Amino acid sequence: MSEVRVRDLTVEYQTSAGRLPAVAAASLDLRAGEITGLVGESGSGKSTLALSLLNAVPAPGRIAAGSIEVAGVGDVVRLTGKQLRKVRGGELGYVFQASQNSLNPLKTIGKQLLDLGRSHEVADLRALLARAKDLADRMGMDGDRVLDSYQHELSGGMRQRIGIVFALVLNAKVLILDEPTTALDMLSQAAVLDIVRTVHDENRLSTLIITHDIGAISEIADRLAVMYGGRIVEDGPLLDVLRRPSHPYTKALIGATARITGDVDAARALPGRPPDLTTVARVGCVFRDRCPFAVAACAETEPELAVWDGDRRRACHVEPSTVLSGTPGAPAAVGGPA
Numbered sequence: 657m658s659e660v661r662v663r664d665l666t667v668e669y670q671t672s673a674g675r676l677p678a679v680a681a682a683s684l685d686l687r688a689g690e691i692t693g694l695v696g697e698s699g700s701g702k703s704t705l706a707l708s709l710l711n712a713v714p715a716p717g718r719i720a721a722g723s724i725e726v727a728g729v730g731d732v733v734r735l736t737g738k739q740l741r742k743v744r745g746g747e748l749g750y751v752f753q754a755s756q757n758s759l760n761p762l763k764t765i766g767k768q769l770l771d772l773g774r775s776h777e778v779a780d781l782r783a784l785l786a787r788a789k790d791l792a793d794r795m796g797m798d799g800d801r802v803l804d805s806y807q808h809e810l811s812g813g814m815r816q817r818i819g820i821v822f823a824l825v826l827n828a829k830v831l832i833l834d835e836p837t838t839a840l841d842m843l844s845q846a847a848v849l850d851i852v853r854t855v856h857d858e859n860r861l862s863t864l865i866i867t868h869d870i871g872a873i874s875e876i877a878d879r880l881a882v883m884y885g886g887r888i889v890e891d892g893p894l895l896d897v898l899r900r901p902s903h904p905y906t907k908a909l910i911g912a913t914a915r916i917t918g919d920v921d922a923a924r925a926l927p928g929r930p931p932d933l934t935t936v937a938r939v940g941c942v943f944r945d946r947c948p949f950a951v952a953a954c955a956e957t958e959p960e961l962a963v964w965d966g967d968r969r970r971a972c973h974v975e976p977s978t979v980l981s982g983t984p985g986a987p988a989a990v991g992g993p994a
């Protein structure tokens with residue numbers, strides 16, 4: 657069952673070239689009990705999609721079309737004011753990029769938790785603190801000490817974990833983590849992801865983890881969604897996608913990740929650069945200029961994200977078997993390999 661259903665979501669930013677979509681007609685389900693990893697290079701629209709789930713795209717950006725149905729909440733796109741503030745941090749827990757730097761330096765963690773509780777009109781603040789302490793304990797910290805601490809008394813890894821405590825303390829059903837381990841060393845990264853998996857399982861959450869690091873996510877996610885140029889180009893069960901990537905971009909991303917290929921020498925950097933809002937192709941496939949498999953149709957028509965192989969989806973004109981076998985077809989009429 658899906659806890660979150662994103663349908664035809666288009667999010668635009670105002671640029672010098674006019675309003676341009678950072679997310680274009682994206683559809684994605686977050687299922688109860690599953691961790692979905694959302695990967696893609698910088699600028700592919702991952703953070704914009706995450707902000708949209710909270711209807712928190714900063715102006716002059718805006719959700720131009722689509723819906724985001726959250727079970728028990730309704731369409732988040734239509735929520736405003738108080739309703740929206742209640743859902744953010746309530747049903748929808750989130751930890752955004754660099755959240756370890758977003759704690760208030762002048763208040764203890766406990767006081768900030770109380771502020772959070774009051775802003776969500778929590779009646780039993782004592783129970784809220786007890787729950788926060790319990791979460792902190794289970795994340796390998798001394799809960800009492802952490803609640804009495806100021807942010808400067810805590811390490812980066814601890815602050816990151818506290819971000820997750822804040823995201824969960826109001827009993828969220830959906831957890832959205834944007835680059836939760838960026839800026840942490842490898843050991844702390846693994847520890848934080850471990851904790852996320854445990855808390856996710858215990859509370860049967862629907863979790864979305866956004867990262868540019870497909871290697872890190874491959875160890876904890878159940879499903880993988882891949883974004884490029886504002887589009888979701890492929891998704892499906894994690895192991896299936898990793899073993900048999902059916903979109904040339906997914907295949908290239910995996911090929912560039914030594915942690916997955918297991919061979920540092922064989923890992924090939926992805927040639928070319930990802931597009932930004934102003935350079936992304938307006939017609940045809942957004943990946944075609946970097947795609948070794950591109951055919952003439954890729955320059956003419958944008959491929960639809962279509963169901964393939966049961967539980968998977970892909971947006972590509974080239975046959976899956978061709979991508980899987982790794983034999984690029986005819987050279988593209990327009991564009992071509994970078």
Ligand SMILES: Nc1ncnc2c1ncn2[C@@H]1O[C@H](COP(=O)(O)OP(=O)(O)OP(=O)(O)O)[C@@H](O)[C@H]1O
Pocket residue numbers: 669670671678696697698699700701702703704705714717868931932933
């Ligand atoms: N406030 C803004 N105004 C204009 N363009 C923006 C704004 N925020 C993001 N963009 C553009 O939207 C596109 C998607 O950005 P987004 O941050 O969602 O991508 P991302 O995949 O999360 O990248 P990263 O991993 O670097 O955070 C990029 O081209 C970015 O330059």
